[in-house]
Each structure stands twice: as structure tokens, then as C-alpha cells.
Amino acid sequence: MARKVTRAITEHRLIENGDRVMVGLSGGKDSWALMQILDVLRQRAPITFSLVAVTVDSGYEDFRHDVIHEACVARGWEHHVERTSIGAVMDDLLDPRDTPCSLCARFRRGVLYRLASGAGATKIALGHHSDDFIETVLLNLFFAGSLKAMPARLVSDTGRHVVIRPLFLVSEDDARAYAKACQLPIVSCCCSACGDLGLQRQRVKRLIFDLEREHRGVKASMLRALSNVTPSHLLDSRLYPLAEHVAGAPLDPGATRVDIL
DSSP: OHHHHHHHHHHHTOSOTTOEEEEEOOSSHHHHHHHHHHHHHHHHOSSOOEEEEEEEEOOOTTOOHHHHHHHHHHTTOOEEEEEOOHHHHHHHHSOTTSOOHHHHHHHHHHHHHHHHHHHTOSEEEOOOOHHHHHHHHHHIIIIISOOOOOOSEEEOTTSSOEEEOTTTTSOHHHHHHHHHHTTOOOOOOOOTTTTOTTSHHHHHHHHHHHHHHHSTTHHHHHHHHTTOOOGGGSSOGGGOGGGOOOTTOOOOTTSOOOOOO
8 A cells, every 4th residue: 555655646746845734534444544654654755744634523413533533642643623513504505305425525625725724734635545536537427527537636726725635546445454454443424424325426336346346457447547538539629729620621731739738
């Protein structure tokens, strides 16, 4: 796992010398695995960077943020719990038929953005793994009419924050096994929709699971595809603006050629 995360960090410049990385620590297996491996790499790396874990409490009853905090203190990790009323706000905003996961994630990310400056964080690290990336591709393709996944490194619209996803080469199974091996306490978010098998993401997860069982290597192929894109073979004219011209009229021989990277 360390090799995969190191490769991700190196190839995409996710962490650089002097960075202070804020880790979104939900208490789930993925965020625990991220925090643990970054701490291991911090001690081995030829560069200097620091970590601070932040847990956003959405306000759901019985959420054990105290367990997360105690585990961080025991390992010598800096940790902060930010209490919010996100759960109640979503209950007011959402239609009963809608799923809260994506909206909740946006709210929690907004909280992390707000806290980043005060914590002196230069990067915000999230625990999305390779399964999240390929599931998101299909979710957008099937239900949103767009062809996109997640970037390993994302600069916010304001340019003030950089979000990184160091686990994008790590599978969900590997993240789960790593968190378990490190004896990290898995804490549920306590949202009633968590694990709902009727959710679109759960349906896509089952589809990929079935495909992988029938054709081993499907998930790895999908992940490779995200870095092997042929823009000229898609239908978005914004990817090749000079290809649009009046039917039957040749392109101006003197027109400047545009290379799409």
C-alpha cells in the first residue's frame, strides 16, 4: 500500500515539502487508512510535511467522535472535531426520495474549506480509493449525463484550497484490510441512508462486483482508462474546436493548429 500511495503522491505532486495536510477523518475505514499511511510516509519521506486530522460531526445521534479522538490522541496525531448541524439542514432541504450522500459530502467539504485556513493547511486530503473513482465514472455516465470521475489533485474554484486523494491507486479491499491490520476503530456516520442498498452508488458497486467476478481485471482496466483518454473520439466539440467548420468547406490552411493536451 505504501508503494501505491507514494507513486500517487509523486506522479501528481500531491504533497510537497513544507505542506501541512488536513486529513478529513470521518472514522470510516478509508479515512483511517489514509491517516495511518500518511503518518507512516511522513516519517520516511525525504521531504518535511505535517498532518492534522479533522472530523466533521454532521450532528447525527450516537456518532462516536470521542472514539475517533481517543484513537488519534493515543497515536500522537493532532485532531479536531467540528460539530455541525448538517444532518438537520439536509432533512429540511431534501425531497424524501432523494439520497443525501452527495449533498452531505459537499457540506462537509465546505466545512473543511472553512477550517483549512485557520489550521494553516496547504492541502486537504480525502480518503477516496480506486473503487470510488470507477464507481463515480459510471454514476456520472448513467445518471448525470457527463463523462468524469475525480481528479487526484483538485484546486478549488476560488484557488484558495487544494484537495488531494492519495488513495486513488488503492482498492477498497486493501484500504479495509490495512485499517483492520492497524487496529483502527471503525466508526459509523450514523446516517440512516448509509449502506442503503437501493442507492445508486450501491447499485453501481454491485454491477462492478459482478463484472469483476466474471471478467477479472475489469476494475483495473477502468482505472487505467481514466489516464488513457482520447479526446478526439468523444462528442464534446469543446475538445477540438477547429474540427467545427461549415459542412463541405475545408479548414483554412493558414489556421493555427491547436493541440489538445
